[in-house]
Amino acid sequence: MRKYRFSSKASDPRVLCVTNRDIAPVISRCSQYEFEDLIGGIDAVDVVAPADTPAPTEGVTPAQKGFRTLRRLAAKAGRRLALNLEAAAPVTGRRRPPAGLAPHYDMLFVYTETALDLYNLGPCEMWRSTADVSICHIQELYAPDIASLGGLLQILARFDYITVSNRGTVEPLAEATGRPCYQLIPSVDALKFCPYPGVPDRVIDFYALGRRPPPATHEALLRLADRDGRYYVYDTVTNCPVSSHAEHRIRLAENIQRSRFFLVNTAAYTELQRTGGQQELGYRYFEGAAGGAVLIGDMPENESSTEHFGWPDAVIPLPPDRDIADIIAELEADPRRLERISATNVINSLRRHDHLYRWGEILSIAGLEETAAMERRRRDLEELAVTIERNTLVAPK
Numbered sequence: 145m146r147k148y149r150f151s152s153k154a155s156d157p158r159v160l161c162v163t164n165r166d167i168a169p170v171i172s173r174c175s176q177y178e179f180e181d182l183i184g185g186i187d188a189v190d191v192v193a194p195a196d197t198p199a200p201t202e203g204v205t206p207a208q209k210g211f212r213t214l215r216r217l218a219a220k221a222g223r224r225l226a227l228n229l230e231a232a233a234p235v236t237g238r239r240r241p242p243a244g245l246a247p248h249y250d251m252l253f254v255y256t257e258t259a260l261d262l263y264n265l266g267p268c269e270m271w272r273s274t275a276d277v278s279i280c281h282i283q284e285l286y287a288p289d290i291a292s293l294g295g296l297l298q299i300l301a302r303f304d305y306i307t308v309s310n311r312g313t314v315e316p317l318a319e320a321t322g323r324p325c326y327q328l329i330p331s332v333d334a335l336k337f338c339p340y341p342g343v344p345d346r347v348i349d350f351y352a353l354g355r356r357p358p359p360a361t362h363e364a365l366l367r368l369a370d371r372d373g374r375y376y377v378y379d380t381v382t383n384c385p386v387s388s389h390a391e392h393r394i395r396l397a398e399n400i401q402r403s404r405f406f407l408v409n410t411a412a413y414t415e416l417q418r419t420g421g422q423q424e425l426g427y428r429y430f431e432g433a434a435g436g437a438v439l440i441g442d443m444p445e446n447e448s449s450t451e452h453f454g455w456p457d458a459v460i461p462l463p464p465d466r467d468i469a470d471i472i473a474e475l476e477a478d479p480r481r482l483e484r485i486s487a488t489n490v491i492n493s494l495r496r497h498d499h500l501y502r503w504g505e506i507l508s509i510a511g512l513e514e515t516a517a518m519e520r521r522r523r524d525l526e527e528l529a530v531t532i533e534r535n536t537l538v539a540p541k
Contacts, residue, residue: 152184334498337434400435408441434493
């Protein structure tokens, strides 16, 4: 019998959110779990986490580790087989929901990093039976990926609505599933990432989070760090587990609040064969801007750039034929411009890119009203934006 844990439980819930947090507690998914935590605080949401089998690393002896490895592989194979059967015959996914769930929910919300997560979270028919409306969000799906989804397309087709982060995926996925599909761009906890009112010193000169910058950019920043004693922070680990997604997000926010320049590139820019050249906004744009860093890099060559980051100097372009050191020198020659960019990035993040706004879009799709807690957070975001605007962007008389 599979176990389930409630990471958030409302007294009178109207939304059921199924999360992958106990199966994949890794760096790349921390933003997803932050989103789930926040909606649990502004709406009546039960967040339930299916459990994985015990980790092989928890075994004491080699035999225990080997047994746990085999058990985990068998569980994954069994879940994949069960969902494939459900795709062909939905009745196979009709099971008794876990104990502790409410008798009825207005909406089921399933947040996935990739569509493959549905194998870990199934049976989907069991979850859908608990709610009037079902929505599945897929964070990372490119148009060329759709043809390889196989039976998962049948599973997705049974959700009432599908949302995806990537603009170029909306139409082909809607055609493949026959379901209404919407873009839901990334977001952040803008209050957590906001550097105001404390405004810590920006002691990190350059911050490259996640994927390594293009080689020429990385080497130029290493030279700057070596020659001028600049502080260049970049990742040297891959997508490893974290002990606490909440603590990881706090530490990330604190690092960005202390960074002057933040490197950004279009999502999965190193995976051209997979994306087929599809350019999309990744989480780095939203995190860097919310923390008040100056973004340097490239932007998707589509409407996403102007629609979601259309304010002046939202991203400072880094053409392939220019040295990033020259661009940084030009920016540092105008401190007032740097201050304006930082404040404008924060203000626009507070007004456009908080998790609240994405949750509001989801509720609108489902036909549900916003809550009083959402309205309070909306006021808090605007009040902070107005305060920053008044104190930083209004020229003194």
